Amino acid sequence: MSETENPLREAIAEAIRDNDVILFMKGVPEAPACGFSARATACLQALNVPFAAVDILPDPRIRQELSGLSNWPTIPQLFVKGELVGGSDIIMEMYESGELAQTLGVEAPAAAPDEAPAGADPAPQALGIENRLG
Amino acid sequence: MPTADEIKQRIESAIPDASVSVEDWTGGGDHFRATVVSPAFGGKSRIEQHRMVYAVFGGEIGGPIHALSLTTKAE
Numbered sequence: 273m274s275e276t277e278n279p280l281r282e283a284i285a286e287a288i289r290d291n292d293v294i295l296f297m298k299g300v301p302e303a304p305a306c307g308f309s310a311r312a313t314a315c316l317q318a319l320n321v322p323f324a325a326v327d328i329l330p331d332p333r334i335r336q337e338l339s340g341l342s343n344w345p346t347i348p349q350l351f352v353k354g355e356l357v358g359g360s361d362i363i364m365e366m367y368e369s370g371e372l373a374q375t376l377g378v379e380a381p382a383a384a385p386d387e388a389p390a391g392a393d394p395a396p397q398a399l400g401i402e403n404r405l406g
Numbered sequence: 407m408p409t410a411d412e413i414k415q416r417i418e419s420a421i422p423d424a425s426v427s428v429e430d431w432t433g434g435g436d437h438f439r440a441t442v443v444s445p446a447f448g449g450k451s452r453i454e455q456h457r458m459v460y461a462v463f464g465g466e467i468g469g470p471i472h473a474l475s476l477t478t479k480a481e
Contacts, residue, residue: 308473339468344457344460345468346467346473346474347468356453357453358453358456359456360475361456361477362452362456365452365477
């Protein structure tokens, strides 16, 4: 029922299902529009993990539906294999403790995310959720 | 607009035996950083712990409270 009545929410759920690592953020990885989204992006880039990114800013309904779906009020939100891992505080905590690398199945780097992203893969795939609806 | 003190008091009255410190991160009254320690967090994941704190403020998060950065601990 919700699938027919709420195509946007279904599109978000599908994006979460289809992408092992997906970050909902303000702005894009190359140009985060908020410090919290920037920190989350930096952590993922420092771990050299490919991730899909969805900019929630183009349409306020994206954030509304995402938060309804995830029961999480803030942006960014990181999902790994369909599960909500956390917002920027939890991502940072898990990055620093090495748990994030473990969750993502990669090796933890020696450097902190503040300094590391320079060498990281600069081109994570940007996934515009509005395109998925078109 | 809430103050850091109001946020601290609201968390403390909502979460049993919580010890809370809150700072106004930017001085602008809408970006706060809180550390919350409560035995009520025992056995809960970080996600669940943060949800308990966010639940105190409902729709104010993302509204009047633009950001509430959290560190939670069971003890």
